Amino acid sequence: MQDLQPLLRPRSIAVIGASTQPEKVGGMPIRLLGELGYAGRVFPVNPGADTVQGLRAFPTVEAIGEPVDLAIVAVPALAAPDVMAQLGRAGTRAAVVFTSGFAEVANGSGLQHALATQAKTHGVQLLGPNCLGAMNLGERMFATFSPIPLTGVPPVGGVGLVSQSGAFGAYAFALAREAGLGLSHWVTTGNEAGLQVADVIEWLAHDPQTQVILAYIEGARDGMRLRQALAAARAAGKPVVIAKVGTTVAGASAAQSHTASLAGEDAVYQAVFDEYGVHRAHTLEAFFRLGYTLARGRRPARWHSPTGMAADAVAPVAIVTVSGGVGIMMADSAESQGLPRPPMPDAAAAALREAVPFASTSNPIDVTGQVVAQPKVLADALAGVARSGAYGSVAAFLAGGGNAPRVWSLLEQTVDDLASDPQAAPLMIAGVISDEKRAWLEARGCLVFREPAHTIEAVAALAKAAAMTESAQSPVAPAQLLSVPELPADAKALSEADAMALLLQAGVPVAPHGLARDADEAVRVAESIGYPVVVKLCSPDILHKSDVGGVVLNLSDADAVRAAFERVRRAAGTARFDGALVARMVRGWGEIMVGVRRDPVFGLVALAGIGGTAVEIFRQMSFGLAPVSRERARAMLTQSRAAALCAGHRGHPPLDLDAVADVIVNVSRAADAIGDRLDTLEINPFIVSADGLVAADAVITLR
Template identity: 40%
Template sequence: MERFSSLTGLLAPRSVAIIGASSDPTRIGGRPIAAMLRRGFQGRIMPVNPNRATVQDLPAFASIADLPEVPDVAIVAVPAEAAVAAVEELAGRGVKGAIVFSAAFAEVGAEGAALQARMAAAARVGGMRLLGPNALGAFNDRIGFYGIFSASLETGYPPPGRIGIASQSGAYGTHVFAVARERRLGTPVCVTTGNEADVTVGDVIGWMAEDPDIDVITAYLEGIRDAESFLAALEAARAAKKPVVVMKVGRSRLGQAAARSHTASIAGDDAVTDAVLAEYGAVRARTTEELLDIAQLATRRIYPARNTLGVITVSGGAGVLVSDAAEELGLAMPPMPVAAQERLTRLLPYAAPANPVDCTAQALNDISLVGQFTEAMVADGDYSSVLAFFTHTGWAASIASGLRRELGGVRTRHPDRLYVLSVLASPELVAGYEAEGFSVYGDPTRATVAIAAMGKFGAAFAHEPGLPPPDVPPITLPAETPNEAEAKRLLAEAGIAAAPERACTTAEAAVEAASAFGFPVVMKILSPDILHKSEIGGVLLDVATADDVRAGFALLIERARHHAPDARLEGVLVAKQLNGGVECILGIHRDPVFGPIAMFGLGGIFVEVMRDVAFRRCPFGEDVADEMIRSIKAAPLLLGARGRPPADIPALARMLARLSVLAYQAGPRLTSIDLNPVVALPAGEGAYALDAVIELGAH
């Protein structure tokens, strides 16, 4: 994609100019030069400083105009006003990339935002890609390029490796690099994007997805500024079979506020972010440790689409710990085949041979048991992932060599599996284990989290295109928010069914409607200004006789006038009461980042208290809708739990898919849709919206 490939000059340049270059290698304008000289950057380095003939022993130039050639990238390290002028001049000279360290732009308020907009406009006119402003910068150690001023480089540079870091926060991005370096994980490329006036984290992920020397991509996000670029990048990474591990902060309201003040970004809804990342197979990490745990295992490039975990352990307690973690993560741990269990029991009568397979401390007396038990797990159990817990015994001189030999033999015979060790050992011994193809974690729960992530990547990489969204005729939105009857008429145009109903302006018309539908009926206030009718007693159920209808009509009108005296009253809605089935909620809301988002859940406490809902970007097909329905924790209530008849899930899926297309086609004026409740009748009998609220924004 051109938007991604256009970053190559910025991140893999052959020549660099530094505007505001300093002879002091500890100053912001001096650190990039010192780092590039130290790491042997082979391109030309051109310091720009009007007060010096040389900078760090390199010839310096008085101005941008005096540069002897057009650099691939310019590093801008001058105050904000001067930085804008510098970018304008650089763009005029045809420079295709600039890294702007300068701060005091959009992150500080309206005046800074105006400066930033002026800078971005100049870059855009000149065809320049702009990293920042307010960016710590970027490095590409593979060519010795360091367009960054991080002090973390004073304590070391990245070891060789194939993990990329993309981060909106400069300090946190380089923190991830520094932690990775201490763990001997190679992160040769690190890009921090700052305010993202042009280049976004999505662009950087996309560039890394196309970079043949990056295998794993890690990202730190405070907000997503450009959804189109971000989604295209995730899709490019999935197509290239490159894992993306994301740390997205701003889960709490306080965190969202901090993100906005830090990088002037839109945090969006956290549950929606989870859904979008899952849609593309990106895995979300909760901590830096987890981010790097997952990235470490991903460098093995084994991503089982059908991930099953087999555990061999010398500790029953550790086996329970791993089992608990695996269940929480949805990582399958099927038992060993019965015949294999019987064979292992003959080898060691007091072993626990199911899964986890506990070979007990006896394995320390006869290390060959480790090989035999592990071989059985792989050959007979056919687990795609194997976790071996040997704690401190893996460090003991009397055991370590035999353990490596036995486990190494299994790996040699079955190299397509994922092998993970949980041992406590010296850095040198850990390096030896890892050189032989084992990933090592001191804590077994952390290892289990990483193993589960590999299965998520594998499922995403194996994903086949699903059903297309259904054909839904576009609807014309009214000029203002409709009442319930009008909302249901619009939905009916899209093929979304409601219970039979009639809008009535008199009590006698209500009686006539109820008699036509058959008792009992439901009666509701009809007003475009009263969207949440139940809160004021505006819904009557089980209305059983004509006299009850007349009394109910009067009661509803009185309640509406009492609780909402300024509301427009358009009568009473009389609807056929559908009994039985399972009540659900289907909804749409417009996310500020990703646009219309569909929601599915069960009604009642499952939504209000348990928050048991599924989200998905619109539009999608019936297969995706079916997955959403079955993904909620309360899905067994729809599938026929405890003798209940199964609900008409195909009808629910059709409704949800059609709702997603309607929302997508409606455009930005559609703020939200609530269908609550939708009753899913028993299989084959359909699903019907019993209430509908459509909220519209201004033209």
């Protein structure tokens, strides 16, 4: 892990290119550090001035006479590599380079490489170039040229914010200040010639002042580094919220030109986020709402169902409302978030119906507008469900009732009692609440929202954070080791026969088959496995056999097999012909595609979804990092809707979804066993039949 102490907790700072004019890039950091209370020493470096903004100036960093922890570099791009070398010789430990004109512009990559090389050679930790800098709110350290802190800073808190974009970072700083969201650190990484967003995330994961991490990214050059950072945050129990842009071809192109990052395929990034429990935000509003939720909300405790449901199931939510219509809206949101809504427990339901006979106890629990006349009904309902043990969280819609004196008095007492009860489910409220009352509620872990659906989203986010912390602490079973035969160095693909053999060894069910070198042998193979059969061209040079007429289906006798063999041999043309694969014709009621491909950023990525010849039309795919776990494989089946094919319909029997998931696990392990040589592994289709999944075709290409 990169030690960011010199960058984020420096005891001394040198400003290279310091300006006597505070509004300039080289002058603003000195003004900020002086006016906003930085307690360390500041050394302006300017060969043309004796003093800078009231501080003694030095002609060079060496002239300071002692090493400094952090240097802020505001010099022209061409001078930056030489300055970096000077910093290294003077013992400087970290540097923030504001200067632009590097890899984000044409012909700037060489200059950025020179800068990075000097930093690495001399052991200087480099942030930037083309970045807006960094801040430590608790220590009043402002290594930035943005003037925004002069108009006010957010409170010191437990949220660390890191951004590849300086403009986004500045805007996010201002929004955090408006929202009163407490920040611990603020870092922008720019072109990432040295430190990456991942390095900052990992350091924040170990920082005792940071409890939640917010990150804006446009891409990642080192996918494994990002995975390592997200794993560290999950292990530390610190939720990560990421705003990832570049989700479309146009967006990815813009990200490439903006920060010289590799945007990659968005679905793969989503698979990474799913793997490590990252909360993804698609808007700025959601970015900060999730930060607020995770920083101030109470996570549900490990939930054990009183009805015997699995203890690791999603904790249900109780929706308590004064409006039936809004209750339905919240129930719709809960459904989309996958949150169960069991009805109100019998004792609490009976008490509510006795007080308000026309109340609904089904969940949403509608106490109706009668709360105006009987405010105690609301308080009793909230306390009853929160202490019932039947729910992980409680979401309440009060409309404007929270500002009514009689309602507020009872609500205040109820929230206070629940906050002191560790067994009570956390409570969240939607409605119109005054700022003073909202602050009081938040201080007791009761979040407040205007939008009712946001209350349900907060419940889901806190439940996810709790679940990911638990999963990070659970032991992971070691993956099965497979032996892969040595592959020829010049091989670009495996034949289908070799691919099927490898899959069979990995525990993947494949159709009974055999390789035939001539027509007579094809007949013998067909008769040994039983008709009907399929005959397929076997050539490492032709991967998509049906495109050249190299697949013949539904063969029911010897004459048909002989004719098919000759047909596929002709289809090979001038390509290598290894023979024909004769396989049993598998019949089922659906087709699933399962594969693994190498992503340039994250390595091997598994995919699963609706298969067959229309796979590129429907694009119902879900991704996971290979080798995948059974839990992730199940999620992939559900997200891609492939699970629906296994559920049984129109007289077809349902399949064991765990067994289907295990097939995906074994495919991913086979790909992992091939290792660095693998480019793609594709099984399309897996036939969905009464016997489970059966691989009817396999393609493995090599690097």
